[in-house]
Amino acid sequence: MALGLSITNLTKVWNADGPAPVPAVNSLSLNVARGEFVVLLGPSGCGKSSLLYIAAGLEQATSGTITFDGLAITEPAPERSLIFQEAALFPWLSVRDNVGFGLSIRGGQPQERAERVDALMKRVGLGGIGDRRPEQLSGGMRQRVALARALAMNPELLLMDEPFAALDIQTRARMQEHLLEIWKSSGASVMLVTHSIDEALALADRIVVFTARPGQIKAELHIDAPRPRDLRSPEMIELGRECEALLAEEVTKAFAEQELL
């Protein structure tokens, strides 16, 4: 039994029975060990989000197996949490109630829940803003609230779909540091999708580069350098070039295919 996320020969075809089936993921195999930080890179539309949704249990694979800690993933579960590019906070709830949403679904003592929410908000550096409305927060703060909301469920796997793509570069760097701290202290596995090679280099234990649609694994790059990493070091620059070259090939293919349509 493999611990962590284990994907074997997974294929996803959207509208499989419809008139225009869209193959999104093709016979893909990938393991994410307990506590590992894996970053997915790939051209737009290559099936990264599809893979994340399947891992979250929100969508079913067309064929192949996907397990977490040896158990087949068939439906969503709080220990596999998902974070989107936009925080998707509920605008009718205060920040505190957003963070506590999952806990309130689960039930339990209100007192305990409140304490846990307070602790979580401190942990993501948002101690004093529990009573505010989501609309009053900046993009970076919202994304931290979303992170706290996910952490409240004690996730063992964090699935993140371009979580920082909408943030400015400075906020983004801070959020990356933040995420690394939380990742280390929680011991969760992370599977994060990004379009930024720098982000992949700063975060990943392993970068997985996808081919154009339908997504397959084109290459895997391991990074052993300790964090925080100096992206200007010769080693990192070299890795970055490698990623860029791999991606460029696939992006060209993806464009060529789109022009045929």
Added chain:
Amino acid sequence: MTDMILSSAPAGPNPRLHAALAKARRRIVATAWVLASLSLFVGIWELAWWQKWANPLLLPPPHIFLTNLPDQFRFFDPTGARAGALNAGGSIWSVLGVIGWSSLRVFVGLVLGFAISLVVGLAIRYFEIFGKLVLPLVTMLAPISPVAWLPVAVFFFGIGNPPAIFLVFIAVFFIMVLATLAQVDAVPKHYIQLARVMGASKRQIYLRVILPAILPGLFVTLRMNLFAAWMVVLIAEAVGVGSGLGQVTMMARNTFNASLVFFTMTLIGLTGFAFDQTLGLIQRKVLWWVGPSTVKGA
């Protein structure tokens, strides 16, 4: 540097006071425009009277139908018991009573229409078989004008409040069911996916995510249909109830009392305006979060 500080700091020593003053100024300006708009209208009307362009018996100007108040009040009877007869000495209270009855009918009809359409709309999406059975029916009934329901209302409910309330209900119900469906379908997918990831059941998703997500948008739709509700209640009162503002208008028409027609129209306009403002207030204070159809994500 000092320039920057000066220009970015709020003028005046107290920023709260400054903000309050600015708000008050905006209010006053807005009210002034409303008054200007009204004055223009009234002015043209009075001019037409003064220049004798219009027959004062058919088109009495505001200064006439708004000044002979005691004379107007005589026609208002909240119970409608002496409908059409000239009573000696109606008072402001009888006028308010008439307005009150019409308003109550609209209010009850709107509340019932809103609540039941919400329940039916959610049920159509929640229970698949119910939806398949009910939705075609709703879609077919929706385009029928509430006025066409008038005979049905009288057959079923006879004379009195129920048929008027029923008609108001009909005027908003079908539209609001369809609006509920549209709103449910427009709830951002991520909201629902997140709730599912957090372990919410279907019931919890409907009650704790979909319901709050659609309420503000539905309230806007309700507010837009308020005027249709007022229109319908007046017709119902003129035909089937025998009291209320609609009855007074009808009586004024039958007796060729143009002054009374315009006086009642003024009352209807003011009451409708007050309703709209109240709904707007509720919308801003209670349902302050913006509808999902207007804001993506966040």
